[in-house]
Amino acid sequence: MTEEEQNLLNNLKVNLKQFFKEFDNVENEKKVLENNLLDLKKEIELLKKEKSELGKKNEQLRLATHILSGVDENREAKQKINKLVREIDKCIALLNK
Numbered sequence: 001m002t003e004e005e006q007n008l009l010n011n012l013k014v015n016l017k018q019f020f021k022e023f024d025n026v027e028n029e030k031k032v033l034e035n036n037l038l039d040l041k042k043e044i045e046l047l048k049k050e051k052s053e054l055g056k057k058n059e060q061l062r063l064a065t066h067i068l069s070g071v072d073e074n075r076e077a078k079q080k081i082n083k084l085v086r087e088i089d090k091c092i093a094l095l096n097k
Contacts, residue, residue, distance in 0.1 A: 059080075060084075063077060063080045063081065063084075066080070067081075
């Protein structure tokens with residue numbers, strides 16, 4: 001093997017080593033990013049649940065405000081109360097199954 005071929009072979013070896021190092025780095029970074037993505041998805045789900053709960057609480061507070069305000073919107077308040085009672089009845093029925 002000539003000296004030029006030997007140099008080419010050595011250069012190829014060096015380039016391959018560098019390539020595999022970079023490949024390993026990219027693989028590691030990919031794993032970190034996948035873990036971050038999973039964490040963010042979990043956080044999104046928690047935030048969606050929290051938003052839903054806060055929306056329900058907000059509706060309850062609005063209902064209580066209507067009831068306590070003494071405004072002539074009692075019919076609307078009664079309808080909302082009836083809706084809540086029906087939802088509670090459904091939940092109880094499901095629990096009794």
